[in-house]
Amino acid sequence: MTAGAPSQLGPTGTGAATARLPGVAVPERRRLRTPPFKRAIFIALILGLSVLFIYPFVWLISASLKPQADVFDNRLIPRDFANNYWGDPTPGAPGDEALFSLPEVPVATWFMNSVWIGVLGALLVTFSSALVAFAFAYFRFPGRNVLFGLVLATMMLPGAVTMIPEYLIWNELSQITGEGGRFAALPDIGVNTQYPLWVPNLFASAFYIFLLRQFFMGIPRDLFDAARIDGDSYFSMFRRIALPLAKPALIVAFVFEMQAKWFDLIRPLIYLRDTDLFTLPLGLKTILDQFGTGGGGESDWQIIMAGTVVAVVPMVILFALFQRAFLEGISTSGRKG
Amino acid sequence: MATTAVNATRPGPPTRARAWFSRFRERETWFAYAFILPWAFGFVVLTAGPMIASFYFSLTNYGVEQIGGFAETEYVGAENYSRLLDDGKIPLALKNTFIYTGMMVPATMVVALALASILLRIGRAGDFFRTVFYLPQITPPVAVGILILVLFNGSYGVVNRALEALPFIEQGPFWTTDPSWIKPSLAIMSVWAVGGTMVIYLAALRGVPQHLYEAAAMDGASAFRRFKDVTLPMISPALFFTFIILTIAGLNTFTEVYTAYFGAGSTGAEEPEAALMYAIYLFRQAFQFFNMGYAAAMAWLFFVIVMAVTLLNILGTRRFVFYQGAQR
Incomplete structure (x- = not known):
């Protein structure tokens, strides 16, 4: 596997400069000659609008810090910080429970489930998609165009069409690996386990294949040929040259899949039954149903708001860390959400 | 590579087929297949x-008894498809979905274009506001679905408080319970x-x-004409x-709509028909019934x-799209 002769190219070879996300126009900063007066008006306008856009976040955080009676009082700064569901509020006070210690809604467990499934799924799909994308970008093989056409076609397919048979596959798997099944010795995979949430990520995803292939095609072929001459196997060439150079695009795929996993409600709804297995979106829905006005809840909106903050904040952090990847990914792909 | 050399000579059909098959003898081909x-x-x-x-199941009566193995799966032909025509909830769900989409798409495009145009004109600060x-x-x-319920709540919600601050509105609409206001609130969100x-x-x-703008301005085009005849065609793709x-x-x-209005019931009211989207009805038929x-x-x-x-x-819309490359 390892190269016989040391390659002249480090992981950050000269090709890195040429390898940009294709499709992202390198904007030549236009100096629009907006007169200062007009510019001031525009800035005032945009400030007003951004207050409008940010307001729901501020409202949400503030509501999560209030006691039940004050949730809808429209103060942005809570009147009473002492009785909220974050920490361990005054004992004996109304609602003296903390969000993370409510037994019927194990928020901390859901959070960790979401984190590990998100990270694992994103890593798997990024790696497998990169492998496939590299094959489509570098190798010439019979049937390449037809197969790539199939990849693109699957991007158009609504998930609803395959959703039911896929469920039946997992259902069948839980029959044979569950208790009393023929392969009961194996770990139980199937319905009501978390495998259906991340195992499909092993098999690459059309959208990321497309994205990464575009990127790999931007890397000069000479780099790969040079590595081959140096004695690299195809796989080590992929690992040592292609992957390091494609880092920006790999990060895009990774953060997009993280986001997709963090957002996903429908697959957990279909596959999970036990509360402890839930991911955060399904957990949040459970909190809403349990504490909201319907379903016998007592309108404990402060708990619901605290749970919502737990779901929102990690994405904001991820976005802060990988802002460029998010924005470049959206301009390249235009995928909504 | 050898294959490119072969292709370059443009051989006739018999040799081309042979060249195509000969590529199966190359290691590279098998590595490529391994990679994909x-x-x-x-x-x-x-x-x-x-x-x-899925197509096969759509022609059968496959359901909860068949999953459990209590009954045989029967071929029912196009019965499921003709049932679609009799199911009153299908047109309802389609209507809801189309109305919502019809409101959301143009509104999003107009607001997005307005914001982008302003951001373009404020220079460096634009990057901050873009974030x-x-x-x-x-x-x-799911969080958005929850926010719909609290922000648009008819009696306490912030949206109605803001509206009621206006002199001519006494009571804002009951967004989350009034069937005619559910879809507008979803679209706004x-x-x-x-x-x-x-x-x-x-x-x-x-x-x-x-x-292009300079040329248009020199020809005396107004700001509106510059937008209509320069900006719009240029960004039409x-x-x-x-x-x-x-x-x-x-x-x-x-997800947003399901979170807000379906499931164990979170508005306290009955599940509103006005919010029944096609994907939700499909999900319920498949995984709840x-x-x-x-x-x-x-x-x-x-x-x-x-x-x-x-x-x-x-x-x-294709004929309104202008591709710069095609003109060069």
């Missing part, structure tokens, strides 16, 4: 196979997540060559693209509708 194996497996097991199976306007886009859809579309427009606007993508996303709407055969037929109807709408959109 993950996708190929997934395609067969999770896409192509399920598609065929601000993108934030709603990274809010989980999706416009909040305008950030992705806005980022695409911003990139497109930055790509419009400045000299981006408009076209987002139009298609947003429409597909609108038709697939599930376990009418798998019927749901598979629903899925195929949905597939045909989404394809037809997309095709119509492409055909209907």
Whole structure:
């Protein structure tokens, strides 16, 4: 596997400069000659609008810090910080429970489930998609165009069409690996386990294949040929040259899949039954149903708001860390959400 | 590579076939197949196979008894499809989905374009505000569904408080319970997540060559004419693209609406028919009532509708799209 002769190219070879996300126009900063007066008006306008856009976040955080009676009082700064569901509020006070210690809604467990499934799924799909994308970008093989056409076609397919048979596959798997099944010795995979949430990520995803292939095609072929001459196997060439150079695009795929996993409600709804297995979106829905006005809840909106903050904040952090990847990914792909 | 050399000589059909087959003797070909194996497996097991199976199930009575093995699966022909015509909830769900999409798509495009145009004109500060306007886009859809309930609450919600502060409005609409206001509130909430579309427009606007505006201004074109005859044609590929993508996303709407109005009941009221989107009804048929055969037929109807709408959109708007490259 390892190269016989040391390659002249480090992981950050000269090709890195040429390898940009294709499709992202390198904007030549236009100096629009907006007169200062007009510019001031525009800035005032945009400030007003951004207050409008940010307001729901501020409202949400503030509501999560209030006691039940004050949730809808429209103060942005809570009147009473002492009785909220974050920490361990005054004992004996109304609602003296903390969000993370409510037994019927194990928020901390859901959070960790979401984190590990998100990270694992994103890593798997990024790696497998990169492998496939590299094959489509570098190798010439019979049937390449037809197969790539199939990849693109699957991007158009609504998930609803395959959703039911896929469920039946997992259902069948839980029959044979569950208790009393023929392969009961194996770990139980199937319905009501978390495998259906991340195992499909092993098999690459059309959208990321497309994205990464575009990127790999931007890397000069000479780099790969040079590595081959140096004695690299195809796989080590992929690992040592292609992957390091494609880092920006790999990060895009990774953060997009993280986001997709963090957002996903429908697959957990279909596959999970036990509360402890839930991911955060399904957990949040459970909190809403349990504490909201319907379903016998007592309108404990402060708990619901605290749970919502737990779901929102990690994405904001991820976005802060990988802002460029998010924005470049959206301009390249235009995928909504 | 050897194959390119062969291709370069443009051989006639018999030799071309032989050249094609000869590539199976090359190691490179087999490595390539090994590399695409993950996708190929997934395609067969999770896409192509399920598609065929889904079509088969749509012709059967497959349901909860069949899953449990208590009853045989029976072939029922097109019965599920004719049932679609008799099910009053199908037209209702389609109507809801189309009304919502019809409100959400143009509103999102207009707001996104307005924001992007302003951001373009404020220089460096634009980058900061771009981040601000993108934030709603990274809010989980379940959280958005919850926010709809609290922000648009008829009696306490902040939206109505703001509206009632206006001198001519006494009581704002009961957004979350009044059937005629549910879809507008859903659409307004999706416009909040305008950030992705806005980022695409911003990139497109930055790509419009400045000299076109200068030439237009020199010819005495008004700001409106410059927008209509320079900006719009030049960014039309981006408009076209987002139009298609947003429409597909609108038709697939599930999570926000399901969170807010379905499940164990979170508004205290009955599940409102006005919020029944097609994807939600499909989900319920499949995974709550376990009418798998019927749901598979629903899925195929949905597939045909989404394809037809997309095709119509492409055909209907294609002539307005101007590709710069084609003119050079």
